[in-house]
Amino acid sequence: MVGTGRILLITKDFNIQGPSSYVKDLSFFMAGRGTDVHVVCYGNEECDYDLGEKIHVHQVRFILGANNTYNWHMLMNNELKRKSRELMEKNDFDLIHCIDWTAYPTAIGVSRMFDKPYVITLYSTEKERGLGVYESGMISDIEWMSTYDAGYIITLNQDTRNVLIHDYGVPSGKITLATENGKDPYEETEHVYERMLNN
Amino acid sequence: MRILMTTWEYPPDKVGGVASHVADLSKALVKMGHDIHILIPGTEKKEELYDKGITMHRMEPIHNVTDMTTWSTAIAHRMEKEAIKLHKQQKFDIVHTHDWMMVPAGTGIKKLLNVPLVFTIHSTEHGRSGVHDPYTKMINDLEWYGTYEANNVITVGKDFCREVQSLFRVPDDKIHYVPNGVELEKFDSPKLNAKREDFVGDWEKMVLFCGRMTYVKGVHNLIEAMPSIVREHPDTKFVLAGKGPDLENYRGRVKSMGIAEKTLFPGYVDDDTLVALYRMADLTVAPSLYEPFGIVALEAAAARRPTIGSYIGGLKETIVHEHTGLHTWAGNSGSIADQVNRMLWDGSWRNWLGENGRRYVEDNFMWNKIAYWTTGIYGKTLGIW
Numbered sequence A: 001m002v003g004t005g006r007i008l009l010i011t012k013d014f015n016i017q018g019p020s021s022y023v024k025d026l027s028f029f030m031a032g033r034g035t036d037v038h039v040v041c042y043g044n045e046e047c048d049y050d051l052g053e054k055i056h057v058h059q060v061r062f063i064l065g066a067n068n069t070y071n072w073h074m075l076m077n078n079e080l081k082r083k084s085r086e087l088m089e090k091n092d093f094d095l096i097h098c099i100d101w102t103a104y105p106t107a108i109g110v111s112r113m114f115d116k117p118y119v120i121t122l123y124s125t126e127k128e129r130g131l132g133v134y135e136s137g138m139i140s141d142i143e144w145m146s147t148y149d150a151g152y153i154i155t156l157n158q159d160t161r162n163v164l165i166h167d168y169g170v171p172s173g174k175i176t177l178a179t180e181n182g183k184d185p186y187e188e189t190e191h192v193y194e195r196m197l198n199n
Numbered sequence B: 001m002r003i004l005m006t007t008w009e010y011p012p013d014k015v016g017g018v019a020s021h022v023a024d025l026s027k028a029l030v031k032m033g034h035d036i037h038i039l040i041p042g043t044e045k046k047e048e049l050y051d052k053g054i055t056m057h058r059m060e061p062i063h064n065v066t067d068m069t070t071w072s073t074a075i076a077h078r079m080e081k082e083a084i085k086l087h088k089q090q091k092f093d094i095v096h097t098h099d100w101m102m103v104p105a106g107t108g109i110k111k112l113l114n115v116p117l118v119f120t121i122h123s124t125e126h127g128r129s130g131v132h133d134p135y136t137k138m139i140n141d142l143e144w145y146g147t148y149e150a151n152n153v154i155t156v157g158k159d160f161c162r163e164v165q166s167l168f169r170v171p172d173d174k175i176h177y178v179p180n181g182v183e184l185e186k187f188d189s190p191k192l193n194a195k196r197e198d199f200v201g202d203w204e205k206m207v208l209f210c211g212r213m214t215y216v217k218g219v220h221n222l223i224e225a226m227p228s229i230v231r232e233h234p235d236t237k238f239v240l241a242g243k244g245p246d247l248e249n250y251r252g253r254v255k256s257m258g259i260a261e262k263t264l265f266p267g268y269v270d271d272d273t274l275v276a277l278y279r280m281a282d283l284t285v286a287p288s289l290y291e292p293f294g295i296v297a298l299e300a301a302a303a304r305r306p307t308i309g310s311y312i313g314g315l316k317e318t319i320v321h322e323h324t325g326l327h328t329w330a331g332n333s334g335s336i337a338d339q340v341n342r343m344l345w346d347g348s349w350r351n352w353l354g355e356n357g358r359r360y361v362e363d364n365f366m367w368n369k370i371a372y373w374t375t376g377i378y379g380k381t382l383g384i385w
Helices: A022-032 A069-090 A101-113 A136-149 A158-166 A185-198 B018-031 B068-089 B100-113 B134-149 B158-168 B219-232 B247-256 B271-280 B295-302 B333-345 B347-364 B367-382
Strands: A006-010 A036-042 A047-051 A055-060 A095-099 A118-122 A152-155 A175-177 B002-006 B035-041 B046-049 B055-059 B094-098 B117-121 B152-155 B175-177 B205-210 B236-241 B263-267 B283-286 B307-310 B325-328
Touching: A006 A022, A006 A069, A006 A101, A022 A036, A022 A047, A022 A055, A022 A095, A022 A185, A036 A069, A055 A069, A069 A101, A069 A136, A069 B068, A069 B100, A069 B134, A095 A101, A095 A185, A101 A118, A101 A136, A101 B068, A101 B100, A118 A136, A118 A185, A136 B068, A152 A158, A152 A185, A158 A175, A175 A185, B002 B018, B002 B068, B002 B100, B018 B035, B018 B094, B018 B367, B035 B068, B055 B068, B068 B100, B068 B134, B094 B100, B094 B367, B100 B117, B100 B134, B117 B134, B117 B367, B134 B158, B152 B158, B152 B367, B158 B175, B205 B219, B205 B271, B205 B333, B219 B236, B219 B247, B219 B333, B236 B271, B247 B263, B271 B295, B283 B295, B283 B333, B295 B307, B295 B325, B295 B347, B307 B333, B325 B333, B333 B347
Parallel strands: A006 A036, A006 A095, A036 A055, A095 A118, A118 A152, A152 A175, B002 B035, B002 B094, B035 B055, B094 B117, B117 B152, B152 B175, B205 B236, B205 B283, B236 B263, B283 B307, B307 B325
Antiparallel strands: A047 A055, B046 B055
């Protein structure tokens, strides 16, 4: 599909030295398919590095604190936006893949600026997490908005899929449960890319 | 130039001075030939041509909002989406953002559109209420972030410029002082949009305060001064216009001091009524404890009336002592009483001060000049000169 294409993965976290994660494993999977993967993520210092020939990591730093997690993520996205926009100006991406609501403001911004489709993976929803923090309502709102704006939504568990359909009103045809019936989530993600690019 | 402004208030919906500032500056910029688009919160999403060629883009309201800092980051997201749409139709040259509540929007738009940012800071949390908890620290941090991310920073007062520079460590070459201005036409209308007898008796002298009913505006000091003024000038009536968190407290205070019949609290008054009040008043008092600019003194002067105001911040510039009004020591009710008593004795002097004030405004605080200076900062930002 994307084959020799290029995708922009936007995520708050990309810890290559840590335990296996969906974003890390997806990057390696897509790189193995010959896709050029650019990852924009947040970290303690600003840096760019490559993992092999196909994975290019662009880490940004954000220096401001905030009084709540919603505000911090919304403001931290400014740096994700800057880096993503710079990459979009230099490269021709096929699509944008956003991980979680914490990177959504950037994903929708660059998607609209450069007329590129975007897909979002939601690990869970605020409702499931049930954190009940001060700004939970705002987080739920932006999660809903992220699903509304996305071309496709990938979830990794049935609960999240159910919440999206029944609480957020997302059409079921827009959601892929990437782990359904023992499927390989990375192959399923690749299928979502294909569907998106063929639409 | 094609300029995108972001603001949280615009006339007729006014809370502080930002609304008038953005409206008057935008109108003056339009007269200079610039294309002005304003992103602003609204009750529904709509686009409309407004004051003399300004295009307003109103955002849908935010629900579930927990506090104003969270509101500011949430509305920023909506403004960014709108900015992208407009930028794709025709590129903006500058984004100009006002006040901390618009810092998330201004900085986000700058990062996404790669358009330079000008930030006008109208006051600081440090000055307004102090930084003493996570919420006020967040506001303070957003103010810093705005000055840090902006290509150029505009402050509205000379003292205030130094305050911002020292508080946020802003480099010399990116911080500028450009004052607020006054639109004279509205003060020259032959018609008054309020009747004097609705506020004071025809035998009474009107001492006007207008502004937010909050501690930093120093209303409590004016109230403390009232008994002494009434003793010397029993025909004085104080009209305290505005709303705010301390309004009921002030009402109770004048009642307990036995001067309720000498005081009128009309609450919030619209622009037309405010102009009429300035013109009908014998004098205006601005007893602020913190005032980055002090537009009240200029508006009173535009109405040819003198102001007695604290010798602090912008009021040091907007009042010329013994020439357009009088200064008092900030936070000193005795000083306020002395100066008000002095001025109430002499109607001719008040008229002379008022006429001087009007000329002072005409020479220094006209929006066409201010728009010209602002355009200079836009040009510097774009590297044109």
